[in-house]
Amino acid sequence: MGLTKLNPVEKVINEIYPYFSSITVTTVRFNEATSRYSAQRVVAVEDNPPVPKSVLDGFAVNSEDVFGASEYSPIELEIGKEWKPGVAVYVNTGDPLPQGTDTVIPIEAVKVVGNKVLVFKQYPPGNAVAKIGEDLRKGETIIDKGVLIRPWHVAALASQGIIEVDVIDPKIAVAATGDEIVEPWEGNGVRNSTAWLVASFFRERIGSVPSYHGILRDDEEAIKNFVEVALDKYDIVITTGGSSVGKRDISVKVMEKLADKWIHGVALTPGRPLGIGVRDGKLMVSLSGYPVAALSQLEVVVWPIIKKAHELKEPPRPKVRAKLKRRLPVTPNMLHLYRVVVCSREGELWVEPLRLTGSGILSSLIKSNGIVVAGVRGETGYDAGDEIEVELIGDIVPCK
Amino acid sequence: MGLTKLNPVEKVINEIYPYFSSITVTTVRFNEATSRYSAQRVVAVEDNPPVPKSVLDGFAVNSEDVFGASEYSPIELEIGKEWKPGVAVYVNTGDPLPQGTDTVIPIEAVKVVGNKVLVFKQYPPGNAVAKIGEDLRKGETIIDKGVLIRPWHVAALASQGIIEVDVIDPKIAVAATGDEIVEPWEGNGVRNSTAWLVASFFRERIGSVPSYHGILRDDEEAIKNFVEVALDKYDIVITTGGSSVGKRDISVKVMEKLADKWIHGVALTPGRPLGIGVRDGKLMVSLSGYPVAALSQLEVVVWPIIKKAHELKEPPRPKVRAKLKRRLPVTPNMLHLYRVVVCSREGELWVEPLRLTGSGILSSLIKSNGIVVAGVRGETGYDAGDEIEVELIGDIVPCK
Missing domain, CATH: 3.40.980.10 (MoaB/Mog-like domain)
Known part of the structure; x- marks a missing residue:
């Protein structure tokens, strides 16, 4: 037997x-893909941002128009709705740069006087500007095959207008x-x-x-x-x-x-x-x-x-190393799954294997906060004081 | 502004x-409670096991009937369906002990001859027996309030015949x-x-x-x-x-x-x-x-x-300590959430903060495998080589 x-x-x-x-493989809407594994590699279908954008509230100008500006000789520009030489256009964070402008001056850095704006230093091209494709380039991977889909992947799908995705089901x-x-x-x-x-x-x-x-x-x-x-x-x-x-x-x-x-x-x-x-x-x-x-x-x-x-890529599990409170026996050539309690005393982590070893004993899981898989490397046991790796399934408790 | x-x-x-x-708070069936937070403390409604049970396949006997048995003077018992003195009853793993029996002899340890069984050593009461309440005692907590319900909690609910549970929703x-x-x-x-x-x-x-x-x-x-x-x-x-x-x-x-x-x-x-x-x-x-x-x-x-x-008790997140590849600046009195890449070289973990810092830059999350929250303790920055704590959101990669 x-x-x-x-x-x-x-x-x-x-x-x-x-x-x-x-x-x-099931096709789901992007917002229902959370916590599922992607069945495909998903790539960006367009550059993001698709056009240069301001990353703050301020005035979009052409950098040449403010070349040489300084505290003592500020340059005055007209505030306008559209750009032409000598004009600054107000932009909110996230707005595309108006045609002809190449840099953004923060609102805090200028002085607005009626219909004019005074600029006190020069700005290089590209100041406070998100370039085309700075976030995502067309063809770049958003979600690799087998990746667990997290909230930021859902946001990336949304930002690309990708409204369906295949998941492992x-x-x-x-x-x-x-x-x-x-x-x-x-x-x-x-x-x-x-x-x-x-x-x-x-x-x-x-x-x-x-x-x-x-x-x-x-x-x-x-x-x-x-x-x-x-x-x-x-x-x-x-x-x-x-x-x-x-x-x-x-x-x-x-x-x-x-x-x-x-x-x-x-x-x-x-x-x-x-x-x-x-x-x-x-x-x-x-x-x-x-x-x-x-x-x-x-x-x-x-x-x-x-x-x-x-080929599922599971995210890492929480693991700690802790010292054994008592000897942990390992039968040779056998993998053991021990339910343990990990506790902390004066900054040191200790691990106590639960003595409930029956294969039906559910309380050994309910009472444990960690799992030890032992015997992977042919170990024949661990002594009290030895350090072992524990997967945490609950919070570490203070040692009694 | x-x-x-x-x-x-x-x-x-x-x-x-x-x-x-x-x-x-929503009441859900026990099997739909997975991955929800319990809104209540759930206790065992009965002892588990409710009666003494055999933990292996063998013969249930009364320990007094095999007292004094040895290799050289085995005791012979009759195999029966019900116990009386001198009778052994066959039980499968998980079967309740028949009335009158108090111990189980593994099938491997006996010799069956026709309608009789030979026992070669004595067994104390309780051998291979799961006692009443050994797993769960009536009134004992199965799921604490605020606990995230995992598969073993669902199994414990099932084993107790608890078919509904209140979850935070x-x-x-x-x-x-x-x-x-x-x-x-x-x-x-x-x-x-x-x-x-x-x-x-x-x-x-x-x-x-x-x-x-x-x-x-x-x-x-x-x-x-x-x-x-x-x-x-x-x-x-x-x-x-x-x-x-x-x-x-x-x-x-x-x-x-x-x-x-x-x-x-x-x-x-x-x-x-x-x-x-x-x-x-x-x-x-x-x-x-x-x-x-x-x-x-x-x-x-x-x-x-x-x-x-x-009062939700979130399970621990995976965290590692790793050395900074380059300086990480921290504005005083400000909490910073950095997206980082953790890599491993010759057993040492290194962390490289991603240079994409825009608040809209989704790719900084897609490309990272870790998150650093810095500035909690009033730090003003970390130098290259300093060790910091990283929450892992993806697998550690080899260092380039």
Whole structure:
């Protein structure tokens, strides 16, 4: 019993991702693209600004007209609506430079007397002027392929008049399995939390809301039927539960039979019982039924496969280095995902691994403010006092 | 001309936030709560697990029945469906312990012979058993007030059968102002990008999609009408443009007249021309019309006011310390938001401030991978080689 062959995480990622090609791309309006991953490189379609503009409130003049001006011999110009030699035109910030002018004198630097303006120093061409294309040049990249679209990207699309953009929008089908499972709103039994965790993970991470297909009983036909139908319509098909090697572990067997390429068992704890593979470019995943194990599998294996296959550039996560309060054991050749509490004392950061280690123990995530992935470099453990890297998922607390 | 009085950022935040009381709370289904801020403390409504459960596949027994078992004198038990003395009951991972049993023997550790099972060592009570409430105790906090709801919170709600949760869902009205402004999908003129940046900011940050009210002309009646009507229906009313002190800066004047409490001008660059205040507990904001200035105002003033007023616990942002490649000047008593590029060379991180400093220069955000807020502690500048803190908004690149 138990999974006899555990595949290193890196191997699983590298063997599966090249085959995961199916991905839905959706065209959305620019303002709905926030927090989605761009499916294309978007370039500027015009120079911005398209014409020279004033960057402050003042008078647009021709620099030759104020050449030689000084405190002691100011030059007087007429204030006009249009430029001709000897005329200064009032401009607000952002206004295009009037024809014939090439520089802007700040309003604070001049003296206005009736219909005239006195200039007390000379200004070179281009003073307080935003040049054509100073912000964006036509053809320049605004959003690279695979970039997570942030508010400034939306603003850049708007400024260029680009009102649609293609985003990565994987169609994901999720179903729970297990005779003992009930829905959260139902009566007696073990409440389904893992499939909902999976749905929430994708909603948060990629903005695609998975399609939830309910709870399947431990019945080979029912599970096979779900997976086959889902493979037709979705890019990613996920079940929770039934991923190990017992009699009731049906999902993993069903998917294995359907797969072109399949791996079962990963050197990850919690999260060993993972089945993952592809059929016709679509990703099939048999996750653990236990929430912490499933999250670990999503974070460390599934999400990296999606990112690598579709070249998504995820923004950096918050990380700190902190000293271990107690020894952290690492099983050789095994990746460990530890839930920890990071605390601060006299400017030093300390990290305390939570002792709740069950793969179903949700409170270990709720009570933690950090996650440590250990064993990546073949470590066999860390001693108290060793410094390790922690991904922060909550604020650092004072040490007790 | 120009804003004569600039208020320190901390002062603006602390004087405004106590008056911003109006906030809409929406009840959503547990699975739609992802990436929203909880408006309430949510506690466990029952112990989890509610009964003792097996944490692995094996035989549930009464520990007294296997007392004294050893390699050389194994104890034989009958396999049954229900427990009585001398009987072992097969359980799958997650199954409740059968009445009368108190410990679980892993399937790998026994020998099954027909209808009997041989046990080769003694097991204390509680072996491989998850105790009642081991994960969550009734009354224990699952989600604190103001916490950003992550996938494991959703799973915890599901596991507790809690199917609704109240989230912070501020109703936000946004309008652009300016005679020269057109929408991105329209013809000639300066395209509105700032109001869309604002909408995107809130969509990303708080999951509330602002209601967009279009472009208002530089007309006092039109702007006053918008603000008054919006104050009735929304928690936050925002205009972009018209926030400085020129003739066309109407938004700020209109809002000031309506406000119970109002501050104009903040010691922040880019972003000085900010008007912010409250009326009847509602927040009114006159943002700069320039995208980078508006983003700076949102990040450094508006968002902190929202967070403080409603006790939102934002997760940490990714930050690194890096050495300056060149001098970074800081105007005394002024907060500066610099867009920078962080690069890595031989394990050392370096930071290069972008030279594009215009408050409208979107490309300075698109090209940066970090943001530096400088001047918080009264610094007057940093020299090349000084180490400063940078918030990462993109991946660190290799130094050229």
